[in-house]
Amino acid sequence: MTESRFFERRHQAWERLEGLVRRAGSRGLRRLSTDDAIELGRLYRWATSDLAFAQGHRFDRRLVAYLNRLTARAHAQVYRGSVASGRERITEFFTSTFPNEFRRSFLFIGFCILLTALTAMIAFAAVSANPERALAMLPAGAVPAHIEKSLHDSNFNFKPDQAASVSAEIITNNIRVAVIAFAGGMTLGIYTLWILLMNGLMLGGVGALFTSAGFGYDFWATIAPHGVIELTAIQVAGAAGLLLAAAILFPGRMRRADALRINGRRAGVLITGVAAMLCVAGTIEAFFSPLRFSPAVRVAVGSITAVCVLLYFGFAGRKHEITADRAV
Structure with a gap:
């Protein structure tokens, strides 16, 4: 039997099983009727x-x-037989499903990180050499009006407190970028790559403006507490978009619709996690912006956040990952 024929004959049963497992997950098998519970076992x-x-x-x-x-x-449903609450489902998602999918998709995520980092470094070097290049390199509106005015001022200078306003603009931009990076997957990934490039240009270019003016430490310290999570979220959103693009461009031996259905589920897990990450980053920013913490404190918080992100995506859910690999 060919793979496409196999998928065509069996995918409805898998989707039915997935639906029963999803229904049972909120309250366990007790939520299912007797017939549905028997069907779940048979489909399993x-x-x-x-x-x-x-x-x-x-x-x-x-x-x-x-x-x-x-x-x-x-x-887990057939042999556990316990009642799982909605809270437990959410807990399972963030302690197992999301970090496991992150690691599984790291080839895509790593590519997005590399693309953004290289673009940011190139923009940083170019703008550091000549700040006026920022107006030519960055998209219209990327350079705030008060900064653009300063670029044409012979006494080119920034005030340290301008970093906070630019930081807020970057947060808004990052949310927009994450959404577009994901949706851009349906354009064969072209728009996903473009938005990641533009984001790298903006980050490196604006950062170079403050650094050239002598306020680089203040600027990066302002971004540090929430920036680690936000920038990671953008790369994950980009990876979700590239997963969709990969299903369209490289379906393998499956039909494109089937490959898109499978990768779409994976992308859905990633983008759901991204939404939560942006909420956490926004909460951190809302707490730090009104309070006048020193740059050193902000950098320390950013460092702690970076360690937490590394530990979470590096180790969370590994026990479940091993169990899944050994299932059956």
Whole structure:
């Protein structure tokens, strides 16, 4: 049986199983009727057979990974039999599902990080050499009006408190960038790459303006507390967009619609996590902006945030990841 034929014949049963598992997840098997609970068990057994078949025939790894996760979730419902609340589902998402998907998609995320970092460094170097280049390099409106005025002033200078207003503009921009980076995946990833490039130019260019004026430490310190989370969220959103683009451009042996359905679920996990990350970053910014913490304190908070992000995405949910790999 070919892979496309296999998917065509079996995907409705998998989707039905996924729906039953999702329904059972809020309150456990008690929420299901007797017939639905029996059906869940039957579909679970079929799915394990499908997984073994897909592995034995070396079908597309995305399909195998999807079946692996589905059977692991169904296994937990069939053999746990406990009541899971909505709170537990949310906890499971952020302690297992999201960080596991982050690691699984790190090839895409790493590419986005590299692209943004290289663009930011190039912009930083170019604007540091000649601040007026910022007006030519950055998109219209990226340079705040009061900064643009300063660029044409013979006494080119900034006040330290301008860093806060620019920081707020960058936060708004980052939210917009995250949304566009994700949606841009449907343009074959072209708009996703473009928005990441523009974001790198803005970050490096504006940062260079303050650094050239002697206020670089104040500027980067202002961004540090919330910037680590925000910038990470943007890269994850970009990766979600590239997952959609990859399904369209490189469906492998699956039909594009099938590849898009599988990668779409993965992208949905990532973008849901991104929304939460931006909320956390916004909360941190709302707390720090009104208070006059010293730059050293802000840098320290940013460093702690960076360590927390690394630990979370590096280690959270690894036990569940191993369990899923060994399921069946």
